[in-house]
Amino acid sequence: MTATLGSNQLLAFIKFLRGRNIPVSPADTLDAVQAASLLGYEQRDTLRDGLAAVLAKSSHEELTYREAFDLFFQPAKNEAQRTSAQEDASAAQESPDSGEVAAGQQDAVGDSLEDLLQGASGGMDPALSELAASSLMQALQGGDEAALSLSIEAAAEAAKVDQIQMFTQRGQYTRRLLDELGETALRDAAIALENSHPRAFAEVQELREDLRQRARDRVERAYLVHAAGDTEDFLDSALAEVRLANISPHQMARMRRLIDRMARKLASRHGRRRRRTRRGQLNVPATLRAAAATDGVPFNTHWRHIRKKKPQVMAICDVSGSVAAYAKFLLMFLYAVQDVLPRTRSFAFSSTLGEVTEWFDSLPVEEAVTRVNRVYGGATDYARAFLDFNSLALQDINKATTVIILGDARNNNSDPRLDLLAEIKARCKRLIWLNPEPRVGWGTGDSAMLPVIQHCHIATECNNLRQLERIVDKLLSEARGR
Amino acid sequence: MDTPLYPQLGDIDAITTAFGDAGYICTPRIATVVYLAAALNKPILVEGPPGVGKTELAKTCAEVIAKPLVRLQCYEGLDEAKALYEWKYGKQLLYTQILKEQLGDILEGAQGLKQSIQRLHSTGDVFYAKEFLEPRPLLRAMEQNDGAVLLIDEIDKADFEFESLLLEVLSDYQVSIPEIGTVQARSKPMVFLTSNDTRDLSDALKRRCLHLHIPFPSIELEGRIVTARVPELQERLGDQLVRFVHAVRELDLKKAPAISETIDWARSLVLLHANELDARLVHDTLNVLLKYEEDIIEAEDQMGKLLKLADVL
Numbered sequence: 151m152t153a154t155l156g157s158n159q160l161l162a163f164i165k166f167l168r169g170r171n172i173p174v175s176p177a178d179t180l181d182a183v184q185a186a187s188l189l190g191y192e193q194r195d196t197l198r199d200g201l202a203a204v205l206a207k208s209s210h211e212e213l214t215y216r217e218a219f220d221l222f223f224q225p226a227k228n229e230a231q232r233t234s235a236q237e238d239a240s241a242a243q244e245s246p247d248s249g250e251v252a253a254g255q256q257d258a259v260g261d262s263l264e265d266l267l268q269g270a271s272g273g274m275d276p277a278l279s280e281l282a283a284s285s286l287m288q289a290l291q292g293g294d295e296a297a298l299s300l301s302i303e304a305a306a307e308a309a310k311v312d313q314i315q316m317f318t319q320r321g322q323y324t325r326r327l328l329d330e331l332g333e334t335a336l337r338d339a340a341i342a343l344e345n346s347h348p349r350a351f352a353e354v355q356e357l358r359e360d361l362r363q364r365a366r367d368r369v370e371r372a373y374l375v376h377a378a379g380d381t382e383d384f385l386d387s388a389l390a391e392v393r394l395a396n397i398s399p400h401q402m403a404r405m406r407r408l409i410d411r412m413a414r415k416l417a418s419r420h421g422r423r424r425r426r427t428r429r430g431q432l433n434v435p436a437t438l439r440a441a442a443a444t445d446g447v448p449f450n451t452h453w454r455h456i457r458k459k460k461p462q463v464m465a466i467c468d469v470s471g472s473v474a475a476y477a478k479f480l481l482m483f484l485y486a487v488q489d490v491l492p493r494t495r496s497f498a499f500s501s502t503l504g505e506v507t508e509w510f511d512s513l514p515v516e517e518a519v520t521r522v523n524r525v526y527g528g529a530t531d532y533a534r535a536f537l538d539f540n541s542l543a544l545q546d547i548n549k550a551t552t553v554i555i556l557g558d559a560r561n562n563n564s565d566p567r568l569d570l571l572a573e574i575k576a577r578c579k580r581l582i583w584l585n586p587e588p589r590v591g592w593g594t595g596d597s598a599m600l601p602v603i604q605h606c607h608i609a610t611e612c613n614n615l616r617q618l619e620r621i622v623d624k625l626l627s628e629a630r631g632r
Numbered sequence: 633m634d635t636p637l638y639p640q641l642g643d644i645d646a647i648t649t650a651f652g653d654a655g656y657i658c659t660p661r662i663a664t665v666v667y668l669a670a671a672l673n674k675p676i677l678v679e680g681p682p683g684v685g686k687t688e689l690a691k692t693c694a695e696v697i698a699k700p701l702v703r704l705q706c707y708e709g710l711d712e713a714k715a716l717y718e719w720k721y722g723k724q725l726l727y728t729q730i731l732k733e734q735l736g737d738i739l740e741g742a743q744g745l746k747q748s749i750q751r752l753h754s755t756g757d758v759f760y761a762k763e764f765l766e767p768r769p770l771l772r773a774m775e776q777n778d779g780a781v782l783l784i785d786e787i788d789k790a791d792f793e794f795e796s797l798l799l800e801v802l803s804d805y806q807v808s809i810p811e812i813g814t815v816q817a818r819s820k821p822m823v824f825l826t827s828n829d830t831r832d833l834s835d836a837l838k839r840r841c842l843h844l845h846i847p848f849p850s851i852e853l854e855g856r857i858v859t860a861r862v863p864e865l866q867e868r869l870g871d872q873l874v875r876f877v878h879a880v881r882e883l884d885l886k887k888a889p890a891i892s893e894t895i896d897w898a899r900s901l902v903l904l905h906a907n908e909l910d911a912r913l914v915h916d917t918l919n920v921l922l923k924y925e926e927d928i929i930e931a932e933d934q935m936g937k938l939l940k941l942a943d944v945l
Binding site: 173175177181184185188189195199200202204206207209212414417435436438439442454512 | 667671672718721728829838842
């Protein structure tokens, strides 16, 4: 395989990766080309490992990368089968006798395609002679994979297959690709042979089907490489706007990815921030160095101490039926930003309240969420929940603590004991109430949301991922104390 | 590129063999990345759970290419004075005191401020010369004449700002010292950064490195590693031991046992002259493998199942 063809493939692969949300910079591309030329394209596994080192920059990217690599550089089609086919072909060439015997047997049904083609040079049928001369036919019959894929690549380029946009265009592009390949010759031959030579006709049809399958694969790949990424982005942004309660189970994987990505974005935006302060331990070397300029008099002091902010978040989630779905996503989000908010404690309640932090530390998030729902789900009682929370965690709340409460504030017409909520507000830095109900519904029926608002620093509606992202973003910038 | 600095790393198979001889069993993945790092002059960022041999990889590499290993252990609050260089401020002050008279001599007979300053300038920046510079690990690695292995261990423990400090070193193999200028590496070291993945590293840093993730090994690979490290271990015992450890890793533990712990356990069993694993022996030595009381209790609870998986019962 020539180097240019290889690096073109590589560039297409990189585009493919970008479509799957693996950011590959131009510098990475250069590295990848260099690495590939060092490693060569012969050994698939080595190439895969080598490119992984250059292109996938973290373990979760690596998973996507491996999947993408296998999809893009499909393993050579059934290596063993191919070689055996070639052996058969060469064996047949070596011993013409056996070939004749076989031909003799075939006479019973009709001439084989090969015989016809060999005879065709005599000029019996224009369609057939044309077919015999075409390189495509030779490649197909000889089982020459390399030549075949080369001509498919060339035809794909001529048919502009890479411009495919939508899933529904696949048929159209497959047809165009086949036309460029010169499949019409095969079709003409098939028509010519249909009645006269049934055996040869069947063989031609088989070759046509093989070719069609290859063309379909090629177009499919082009779609995955060039268009699927756009569609994914579209799906993602649509999903972010959907009400969280309406997310169906089959969308969970995508949702999970989306949350992870949003969380990474937020985490890097609010990365660890430290401030140098004017107190603490004296940085002797730095002070003396500065003193050299003032004849040894330590005029400007330098300090070693770097103050670390220790923001703490306590999330209290209503996990009763009506709000459970939202709690799940809030918790998933909060635990996805653990990098920046390492001291998150979570509590769940419906009638009674309990701390569930440990489950999130020890279990995968999804599992922890289902366990929370199982243990604490039920009818809501805010008074009881506040009471439990205050006895459990009130003494741990300080001016660095942000308390988030997620709930619809519907207390089945009993007293929610907002005095307890006021106590929490008085001790913490921020009290945020997230309500999945739209604002117009607040205060209707048994909703105690209107009095609740007075006891919160922020009360806001939160029912899709976009809103959730905005809130966590805000939370981070406040918690990190910009 | 004329003669390669690290000829031992010029071929993937050669790397596998050389590392194997040094007692480090390379997967093809690791060998490929080490080869690329040497060929492209790029640092390797090694990630993976604790104890899978990240640090060991760098040490073995130093051994294979027979170059010094310069190690920088990262921690919170690490700054350039400890990682890059530091002025020998005491020496500077001492010398200025001692040389006061000399300075007087130089300035003798000078007329006016301008002339004095001119004379002082003619002496150059004597107090900010390399003699007053105390090289720290990063600079020391750059100053090696014919190559070195630089190991920046547990980069995720260092602060965010420190990563930015590393960028210049990692991409251009140079260090900027304001008073002197840019110091180029005399020879480009092989650089290994290790991370336990406790936080995401910055994209800028990742971009400059080749990424290598070392997971827990397969049973077969771990068996080979243990045999390479503890050759005295009997084959049957080694087999049981590795299977047992793999079964333990499946449990719901606070800290899964790493390769280093498997090796420690194998050594302990050799010391105890064990020929075969049994419930009693495991019970007595489990604390070598597991480091939390809860984990040990959990493993004891499941002992029957574990031993069965380890092919003992």
